[in-house]
Amino acid sequence: MTHISPELWLGRPGMPALLESLGAARGDSRIVGGAVRDWLLDLEVSDIDIATRLSPPQVMDALEKAGIRAVPTGLAHGTVTAVSHGAHYEITTLRRDVETDGRHARVAFTDDWRADAERRDFTINALYAHPFDGTILDFFGGVTDLGQHLVRFIGEPLRRIAEDHLRILRFFRFTARYAESPDPEGLAACAARANDLMALSRERIRDELLKLLHLPDPAPTVGVMLDHAILKPVLPEITADALPRLVALASAERAAGVPADGLRRLAALLPHGPEPAGQIGARLKLSNAQKLRLQLACTPTPVPEDPRALAYAIGGQAAIDRLLLTGDGRARHWAAQLAGWTRPRMPVSGKDLIAMGLPPGPQVSRRLAEVEARWIAAGFPDSREKTAAIARAVMGLR
Structure with a gap:
């Protein structure tokens, strides 16, 4: 049986008391999902989620008795947020799906760990760690898949996508993050059901796409998506000939020491010109500021000898975007300066x-x-x- 060191979380302020209040010692609650996955890979973990057999009212009562602030963030879906020593922890009651339509799920609470695992998307996300001895519950071989750099659906991929269409995009995001190449069965199912993306809200598509593009090296996975027409139903403007621009941008960001940025990378994939960028920004429900930035990034404005002149006209962030998107080698020198640049005011009126x-x-x-x-x-x-x-x-x- 796989173990993980409980010191990874027990050393956090307030964590032992929180776990004790939730009956973790007797097996009522476990660390779940991404935190377990990333700890097993020796990656940094920011958010810790807890799965519990306690009902939401029982969770609220237990936290109150322990003097821990409880926020009912999603009681209908079984989620309570505990606030302890300034940190937030999502606590969710074990669930099973009662009804799904590809966009929403109606759930029922359960005390069955396997039933809760079965409704999760990928094997590497269905891992539960005992908070005090570190043993891992792994019903579907997620630990083995982690070792093999494989992102694999739990159960039959076509059925799992039919339950929640967003799993198409999540499959590619997790593949880009954790796998060396897409699982063939999962890829085939995503390609077969790509049209299901049209049923999703554009906000959900936007959020998942920007998360994918924000990853260190999304280009190989995006290339697979374009080869299999995954994005065509919702973003037909993104075509295979845009991929080299994404590759070049990621390289320019690394060379300039600029953090990856999903919105900038989306601009690299779009046709030139403010009009198509504006239309796509509206379709994806971007904020006005995001949409303007996307339009500026997609407008092939020449960068003057002093890039501050461009920053004065369109803003520092937008000027950095233009430097990087045009492959301007000066980005190495100017990116840091423009990031903290405040637009000056001319001292004559x-x-x-x-x-x-x-x-x-x-x-x-x-x-x-x-x-x-x-x-x-x-x-x-x-x-x-x-x-x-x-x-x-x-x-x-x-």
Whole structure:
């Protein structure tokens, strides 16, 4: 039987008391899912989820008696969030599916660990660790699959996708993160049911796609998805000829020491131009700020000799996007500076031009724009005296 060191979680402040309150010592509660998977792979773990045989009211009562704050974040689906020493832990009652339609599931609570495992998507996500002795419950060979770098559906893939269509995209995201190549049976099922993605909300598609693109090296998996027309039902604009742009962008990010960014990488996959980017941003329900950034990233704006001039016009983040997407080698030098760059304010205004003798009227804004252009070209001097000298030169004054 596989074991994992319980010190990985018992050393966290408040964790022993939380587990004791949930009856972990007698087997009522276990660490579950991603935390167990990533600890077995020696990866960093941020979130710890707990599965329990206790009902949601029993969980709430147990936490209250232990003096631990309980937040009823999803009682209908059996989830309570415990807040202990500033950390949040999701506690979910064991469940079994009663009815599914590809988008939603109606569940019933159970005390059967295997039944709870059967409703999870992949074998590597159906691992339960005893909180005090570290033994692993593994009903479907998830530990072996981890060792073989395999992401495999629990049960028959076509049926599992029919239960929840989002599992198509999750299959590829987890494959990109944990596998060397897609499981053939899972890949065939995803390709056969790709049209099911059209039934999902665009928000769910957006979130899963951006998580995939945010991974260190998503390009090989995205290439498989494009070869098998996985995205075609919902994002037909993304075609195979876009893959080299994603590869080049990921390489440019690494060379410049810039963290991966899912939205920037989405821009690499889209056609050039603000109009298609805007349409796709609206389809994916991006925020207004995200949609604008996507449109700017997809607009092939030349990067000037001083990239701060572009940052002044479109913002520091958008300028970094353009440097990286165009493969501009200067990104290595400018990325860090632009990331923390605050747009300066020109120290001369229209009132100053009038005070210098320019008559009030429409020409003030035109002249001020000329001054601003020269001020930008001069490297944004913050001296009022230097900027005033630029203004006088524009107006032909000494």
